[in-house]
Amino acid sequence: MELQERLNEVFCQVFDDDDIRIAPEMTADDIDGWDSLSHVNLIVAVEATFGIRFTHKEVLTFKNIGDLLNCITAKVQ
Amino acid sequence: MPFNSLDYFLFLPAVYLVFYLAGDRARWGVLLAASFGFYAALKVPYLPAVLALVAVSTYCFGIWLHRAQAPGAKRALLWGGVAANVLVLVVMKYLPFLSENLRGVTQLFSLEFQVPAVRALVAIGVSYYVFQAISYLIDIYYEVEEPEPHFGYFALYLSFFPKLLQGPIERAGDLLPQLKTPYRFDYDNMRYGMLLFAWGLFKKMVLADRLGIYADAVYNDVHAASGLQLLLGTYAYAFQICMDFSGYTDMALGTARLFNISLTQNFNSPYLATSVADFWRRWHISFSRWILDYIFKPLQMQWRDWRTWGTALALVTAFLISGIWHGASWGFVIWGGLHGLYMACSVFYKPYQKKIYQAFGIQKSPYLKYWQMLVTFHLVCFAWVFFRVNTLSDALYICTFKFLSVRHRGASLLVHGFDRGDARLVFVAATLVVLGGWLSRHERAQRMWNGSTLLRWGCYNALVLALIFLGVKSQGTFIYFNF
Known part of the structure; x- marks a missing residue:
């Protein structure tokens, strides 16, 4: 399965919404329920799904889903 | 000098006039002098000195943090800079509270150790610019911002008088570029x-x-x-x-x-x-x-x-x-x-x-x-x-x-x-x-x-x-x- 699709599944699971369709340019404003409180749940779920660990600096500098995707790609390769 | 005082109604037009007449190269100096003057008008002699101390120490830590290469040294400098700021805040605001509560604890357990009583200091504005200083250092540590090389502009970022006493708590990335923009009169x-x-x-x-x-x-x-x-x-x-x-x-x-x-x-x-x-x-x-x-x-x-x-x-x-x-x-x-x-x-x-x-x-x-x-x-x-x-x-x-x-x-x-x-x-x-x-x-x-x-x-x-x-x-x- 392509990385973006797997990430999409994580988003659907964390935000309890099967209709979410993520795109690289999307931000927290585009997804209902994605706020600073739920952000870390997303990060933990992504880490568990892909078997990776983000640093605080990486998490701080994500501007959109594209940045998150790029970071995951770099870590799983 | 509160905003709702007669002094401020005289101070503000005077500062604006000098700022307007000065050239762009001198305007940061006018605003910096006005900001320290505004702070000094509270008639608490140590307050401008505390502001200057926070400005100098944070400026130096910012430059050192940027220059440091080793992750350990960077972390030590960040903690050093943050600790210096927190120490200022504790001394200015929290010593009487800490002393009073420690005295309560010693009395409760009938300890012989005597905690001295501490007199409260006037700390107007300190918590606001100390928080700004800490955010500046953390942003440099995470490489979100570059340190400001010009001490005058940095000191002005901390002390700019409209937000000195009660905020807003500004980020360097938002305020510093505006302070450096050449001034043109704008009627709107x-x-x-x-x-x-x-x-x-x-x-x-x-x-x-x-x-x-x-x-x-x-x-x-x-x-x-x-x-x-x-x-x-x-x-x-x-x-x-x-x-x-x-x-x-x-x-x-x-x-x-x-x-x-x-x-x-x-x-x-x-x-x-x-x-x-x-x-x-x-x-x-x-x-x-x-x-x-x-x-x-x-x-x-x-x-x-x-x-x-x-x-x-x-x-x-x-x-x-x-x-x-x-x-x-x-x-x-x-x-x-x-x-x-x-x-x-x-x-x-x-x-x-x-x-x-x-x-x-x-x-x-x-x-x-x-x-x-x-x-x-x-x-x-x-x-x-x-x-x-x-x-x-x-x-x-x-x-x-x-x-x-x-x-x-x-x-x-x-x-x-x-x-x-x-x-x-x-x-x-x-x-x-x-x-x-x-x-x-x-x-x-x-x-x-x-x-x-x-x-x-x-x-x-x-x-x-x-x-x-x-x-x-x-x-x-x-x-x-x-x-």
């Missing part, structure tokens, strides 16, 4: 700045200070107040603190706009929030963003393996720090703890919220939003009780409903110093503030405002007359001055 900015200043003064003098008469009368003698007066006094205080601080912020933003500088908006109709989390996105925005970015998020990341419990614990810790930041007293600690508790509970409740609404069939009700606003407002008001009370025993008296056992025969809703005329004025002024806020967000109203000279000048004159004839004359200090 000048007009908007003066209007915003006068509007803030209206909120403060006509509304906040008048509501303060009611809240003070009730809270300065809670045992004499009836239950209804205590309830109204709490509502009065909730709106007093909101109008006082948002009025101050308008005056700060208005002053800065005269110099073509846009400061961060600190308020966005906070009592229309539909949850406590939403309240903190609308109340003292620059401060809550600071707490979120520099306390909550790092702790939440650190404790992320504990999942929801980690988030809840990070929230309680962040809000306890927020409470202590407001002042060294147990009332503020409880206020912060309560907000932390509200937020922590919401983290556990959130996954069930949708399901509960669906079970009751109210998820699409048009009234749901209003119910949420009402509940949020009352949760916030309950926390304000601890923020406002003079002593913790007063808070205990209110929260345990002891006032119900006291007879208040024929107790009026009004209190000494606040008559029916004041109540009517509060109603009219509050309606105007709500209407003004609503109109400023509507494009059509904006077009009408800009297109009609008669309407604009009519409003300017009405505003000035309202300030002269309806403002509370005894000059009230701003509540957030104390923090």
Whole structure:
């Protein structure tokens, strides 16, 4: 399965919404329920799904889903 | 020199005139000198020295942090810079509180060790610029920002007088580039700045200070107040603190706009929030963003393996720090703890919220939003009780409903110093503030405002007359001055 699709599944699971369709340019404003409180749940779920660990600096500098995707790609390769 | 003083009404035009006549290369110097002069006008000799100390130490740590290569050295420098700032804050604000509580502990355990009593220092503005300094160092550490090489501009970023005493707490990336932009006279900015200043003064003098008469009368003698007066006094205080601080912020933003500088908006109709989390996105925005970015998020990341419990614990810790930041007293600690508790509970409740609404069939009700606003407002008001009370025993008296056992025969809703005329004025002024806020967000109203000279000048004159004839004359200090 392509990385973006797997990430999409994580988003659907964390935000309890099967209709979410993520795109690289999307931000927290585009997804209902994605706020600073739920952000870390997303990060933990992504880490568990892909078997990776983000640093605080990486998490701080994500501007959109594209940045998150790029970071995951770099870590799983 | 508060914004609502005659001294400031003379100081501001004088500074603007010198700033306007000076060339771009000298303007930072004019503003820096004005800012230190403004701070020195508080007549507390050590305050400008503390500001200079924070500026010099943070500037040096910023440069060293940027130059350091090894991760260990970077981390040590970050902690060194943050510790230096926290130390300044502790010495200026918290030593008497720490000493008093330590003395209590030694007495409790009958220890022979004597903790010396410490005299409280005046610390106006310190918590605001120390928080700015800490954010500057952390942003350099995470390479979000580059250090400012010009010491003058850096010192001005910390000390810029419109936001020196009560914020907004500005990020270097937002303010420094504006301070360096060459100044060109802009009629719209000048007009908007003066209007915003006068509007803030209206909120403060006509509304906040008048509501303060009611809240003070009730809270300065809670045992004499009836239950209804205590309830109204709490509502009065909730709106007093909101109008006082948002009025101050308008005056700060208005002053800065005269110099073509846009400061961060600190308020966005906070009592229309539909949850406590939403309240903190609308109340003292620059401060809550600071707490979120520099306390909550790092702790939440650190404790992320504990999942929801980690988030809840990070929230309680962040809000306890927020409470202590407001002042060294147990009332503020409880206020912060309560907000932390509200937020922590919401983290556990959130996954069930949708399901509960669906079970009751109210998820699409048009009234749901209003119910949420009402509940949020009352949760916030309950926390304000601890923020406002003079002593913790007063808070205990209110929260345990002891006032119900006291007879208040024929107790009026009004209190000494606040008559029916004041109540009517509060109603009219509050309606105007709500209407003004609503109109400023509507494009059509904006077009009408800009297109009609008669309407604009009519409003300017009405505003000035309202300030002269309806403002509370005894000059009230701003509540957030104390923090």
